[in-house]
Amino acid sequence: MIKKVLRFIAKLIGWFFLISFLLVLIFKWVPLPFTPLMAIRYFEYPEEEIKHEWVPIEEISKNLQLAVICSEDQNFENHSGFDFKAIQKAIENNRKGKRVRGASTISQQTAKNAFLWQGRNYVRKGFEAYFTFLIELLWSKERILEIYLNSIEMGKGVYGAQAAAQSWFKKDAVNLSATEAAAIAAILPNPREYRANPASNYISRRKSWITQQMKFYGALDLDKPKEIKDK
Numbered sequence: 001m002i003k004k005v006l007r008f009i010a011k012l013i014g015w016f017f018l019i020s021f022l023l024v025l026i027f028k029w030v031p032l033p034f035t036p037l038m039a040i041r042y043f044e045y046p047e048e049e050i051k052h053e054w055v056p057i058e059e060i061s062k063n064l065q066l067a068v069i070c071s072e073d074q075n076f077e078n079h080s081g082f083d084f085k086a087i088q089k090a091i092e093n094n095r096k097g098k099r100v101r102g103a104s105t106i107s108q109q110t111a112k113n114a115f116l117w118q119g120r121n122y123v124r125k126g127f128e129a130y131f132t133f134l135i136e137l138l139w140s141k142e143r144i145l146e147i148y149l150n151s152i153e154m155g156k157g158v159y160g161a162q163a164a165a166q167s168w169f170k171k172d173a174v175n176l177s178a179t180e181a182a183a184i185a186a187i188l189p190n191p192r193e194y195r196a197n198p199a200s201n202y203i204s205r206r207k208s209w210i211t212q213q214m215k216f217y218g219a220l221d222l223d224k225p226k227e228i229k230d231k
């Protein structure tokens with residue numbers, strides 16, 4: 001009986017690894033139609049219209065690509081999914097004060113948004129690490145950023161760059177200016193509470209900081225990794 005149970009568990013694990021690998025491989029080329037978070041929000045807020053339109057990365061302003069990197073993960077071009085320096089810094093910061101500081105990279109956020117549910121428990125974090133490893137193995141940095149920018153929550157019922165550009169600035173994502181892109185990036189820590197336009201004093205300060213970081217960072221080239229220190 002024990003052997004049968006163990007064989008059954010082994011088969012389940014084997015199928016999980018096979019299906020997850022194939023799923024990540026498929027989305028290397030196929031647009032992501034929806035995310036688990038969209039489904040969760042649908043049941044949480046049934047009255048809320050979901051706005052989401054997939055666009056290729058060529059149709060997303062370089063300003064927005066750079067803004068989210070400067071805001072969320074300035075070492076994105078250089079790391080392999082995990083920024084261990086940022087993790088160590090976050091641990092030290094959290095030990096000193098009550099405010100929790102995260103250290104999730106864009107790759108980790110993409111893995112979570114595309115394949116997992118929200119939460120901070122160790123089980124989900126374990127799955128997040130696994131899927132982060134897979135997407136870094138199978139996808140290019142450009143593809144990771146493309147899926148990130150098409151799936152992340154950017155307002156109430158707003159998902160992805162195109163929907164965010166239309167909702168906040170009444171224009172296509174490809175036409176976002178540097179300041180508009182910085183405003184959208186500024187609300188990402190809590191997109192259901194913050195507004196990109198009109199921006200509060202707090203978001204305006206974050207927008208100014210992100211814009212400065214964009215100038216400091218320089219041109220974005222995902223084919224040439226570089227490490228940028230946060231200022």
